[in-house]
Amino acid sequence: MELSHFIKIARGDAPADLLLRGGQVVNVFTGEVHDADVAIADGRIVGLGRYAAEETIDVSGKVLAPGFIDAHVHIESSLVPPPEFARAVVPRGTTTVIVDPHEIGNVLGLDGIRYMFDAAKYNPLSVYVMMPSCVPATDMETAGAVLHWYDIAPYQNDPWVLGLAEMMNFPGVVNGVEDVLDKLRAFEKRVRDGHAPGLSGAALNAYVAAGIGSDHECTTLAEAREKLRLGMHVFIREATNAHNLDTLLPLVTPENARRICWCTDDRQPADLLDQGHIDYLIRRAIALGLDPITAIRIGTLNPAEYFRLHDRGAIAPGRRADLLVLDDLRTVRARMVFRGGRLVARDGELLPYERPVRQSFLRSSMNVHWDRVNFKVEAKGRKAHVIGAVPDQIITEHLVEDVTIENGEAVQDVGLDLLKIAVIERHTHSGNHAVGFVKGFGLRTGAIASSVAHDHHNIVVIGADDPSMMTAARAVGDMHGGMSAASGTEIVARLPLPIAGLMSDQPIERVRTQMDDLLRAAHDMGSTLHDPFMAMSFLALAVIPELKITDQGLVDVVKFQTIPLFVE
């Protein structure tokens, strides 16, 4: 629409497209809730006040809020691609997400990232991308791609790219490793997100001095306060596997609230469907006593300003008409969701929408040299380094245990809860695989396997016996990626994830059911963990202490090097 006509509508000399009449507006500028009709034209808010419009919707008794913004999320963790993710979160009131597609980036490199760009277009959700900064996460693993600064820098010119995603390699930053700094330099005019769990003191100063503006890994109030004081924006995270909101909420004061955002990081289908998305964080924060307008501002204006998205985050003339009709400020239920002035969800359901045919093709990401894979472990000693799983944590313990030996081989011993864990390289047909032992999963029979294994996403498998492990792992391969539970030669449950071995091509509700089946199978086989698949997916993440495993072997994360399985 011509600016002159937009202004004509704003001054009241031409009708608006749509008027939301009789509601109360959450004003994130002033901290008030006040009566105002909201007029919309050309997808934007054109005025607050009395307006004539082609169409009027009565929202008496309702509250109007800006659309919610997730400041940091890996869509891949929802196990569905952007359109299905949108179907889950938009009816909850999320209209913009800032994503880091580093899961698919580790599998398929720029092809995978471009797939996410493409899959995100024409959905009723604005998907902005931060370019992955750490692919692969370490050099002690075989990922599907390596992204250098010169690979990601050109994407700055993409209108959907806002900056550089979480710089997880904080030791690299603090120690001034040149190819890490190259990435920071390449994005020096853009927003650069951080990821620095526990970093403090001079090292934290160095990380901030390098130009990093945010952190979403705070787990204590003291840590968050130190980061705020140094000028970082603190993203309070409530993920499936990391619950920081209750702990960090006392951080928020009227004076510092502008420096806080909400993020979900990783949320699985069940949590998205049962709890919700940013609406859940806002609802919970309010229930815990936070001022509702502050809670909404943290999920709207704050991330918009931090990410320099000056066109959204508030209900004001000229801004995008991304807004919600809420029942009230306690339940924070979005009765209607408007995006770009269009009603896109109502009563919790996404409305049908047309999208141009825009098929994105991805090659299969499953490329395993199965002939070379076996799980036998020659006993080179009695004592082995054993990964100790810690319930509901992604850190592990580095145990040293006597292993059970039969015929010169170290074997599983369910009586001791000593299971085998293997990681099988799936990107380059190398045949690389490593086998180790894990304690704490409690399987008494069978095996579970998955191609979701942070961040390299090779196949990870844990089992009480080798044949079950092979059945489970092969099932993952045969599905071109996914999760499985197997017992002997029988596949007990499965969830195909054919998109990069990370995401399903099925509706999210079906994915959730399949995931439930998998969990039931694992629990039936004796697993004592709440979610053994998620726990397993982090046993391969070599940047989280203490002992992990990749396709290249056991990794002592504290020493940041691979180590032999047996104690010498």
Added chain:
Amino acid sequence: MELSHFIKIARGDAPADLLLRGGQVVNVFTGEVHDADVAIADGRIVGLGRYAAEETIDVSGKVLAPGFIDAHVHIESSLVPPPEFARAVVPRGTTTVIVDPHEIGNVLGLDGIRYMFDAAKYNPLSVYVMMPSCVPATDMETAGAVLHWYDIAPYQNDPWVLGLAEMMNFPGVVNGVEDVLDKLRAFEKRVRDGHAPGLSGAALNAYVAAGIGSDHECTTLAEAREKLRLGMHVFIREATNAHNLDTLLPLVTPENARRICWCTDDRQPADLLDQGHIDYLIRRAIALGLDPITAIRIGTLNPAEYFRLHDRGAIAPGRRADLLVLDDLRTVRARMVFRGGRLVARDGELLPYERPVRQSFLRSSMNVHWDRVNFKVEAKGRKAHVIGAVPDQIITEHLVEDVTIENGEAVQDVGLDLLKIAVIERHTHSGNHAVGFVKGFGLRTGAIASSVAHDHHNIVVIGADDPSMMTAARAVGDMHGGMSAASGTEIVARLPLPIAGLMSDQPIERVRTQMDDLLRAAHDMGSTLHDPFMAMSFLALAVIPELKITDQGLVDVVKFQTIPLFVE
């Protein structure tokens, strides 16, 4: 400095350049004042905490604050060019100003604006420019230049240009006048400042919908609240001729404080020297009860964020070391001022600094066709439209008065306080001039004249008799611009302003003395106004109601058209 070395210093493995030790930091992120040593390297803050440094300054018992930022100022109103202005304000703690050079732009067009750019460089003050949007202010006056969108748009690429300056033509915006919208469109990716006194309701919605982000013309709380609600940033102004701080201070709440900035707009030498600059606003706000940290944040982080100056506005690693050592948070006296890590002022005095020889040449701006100028008024009626001056206001009354007639001419009558006012075109040698009558100045003898006459800055002269008027006006011409007071053929006092007829080439203290002399002379001649020169300078500003005068004649601002002197 290489980023890697900067990080090395930050992590404590190399000494900083400078350490400010033992002070308390005003933390504008968290709203706290807390102990912290501040380390500086390469002109930037490198870390907060314990650091070794080449040089250490003990600031025990002192408070460290970020350097102050003026969100909107016309340097020309200080009657001195940027280096002298810097000498006045930097010792007060101002390290960054956002200027609108529209005074000189009206006189010398882009040449004048470039002069300000040049004169601003290499001073110990960051001078950012908003490109003037309204040159000339109306088409009922002859200015020295006309700036179209295509004249100003290319300057967007200048690193010192942040956006489009105050869009004073709010009727043009609201009514969608195309060449006004062209300017908004040209700067649509940049910050666009507003100026919309009293605008409200649908018209204000239209103004905001056009993309304008701020306003510094609020005079009532209701007006400011309406503008805040619609998403405008409100700049609270404390100028020489407009005092809004006391009225607007109750506006500020913890919830909306992030949307407020301080600005000075126009401040004359005496106010800068006696009261101060942004420090004065902060001091006064604190004295009136505002939380000191909030008061400082409004003058630091807030304008930095609004103007997207992400490198300043706070004391944090990586940001410019623009910071102040204050005695305390009550007097807000800057004992030391650091800019870019360098001590630039101490105990109220600017320290010597080297600047490259960078002579800027400006042509004379004084181009009057004196032969055509006379102040005779043929009596075409008994009743004339008369400008009624209102003490301490820039609005005027539109009076209709009987004039005194002698020999067929309408003449001054000091008994009735009916003086002549004339505006003489000085840019194009056109000989244009207009003569009218003014009431409220109280001169009983003599005349005063000035080449500062907003915004076209033609010569304006008010006098009790024609010969004095001619002496005063010619004196201004002979000085290539300036202010004068004359009696008969004698020049009683004068202030030369040879730089565009707006600014002196003398030290600001001398300008202030000359200004004091002028005011004394005017008062001795009977003027009843506090500052008749400032009052006179706004009688030519045809955008402020009700009756004004330009070189093209009397302007009925309400009807927005020129009118004859005599009532028909």
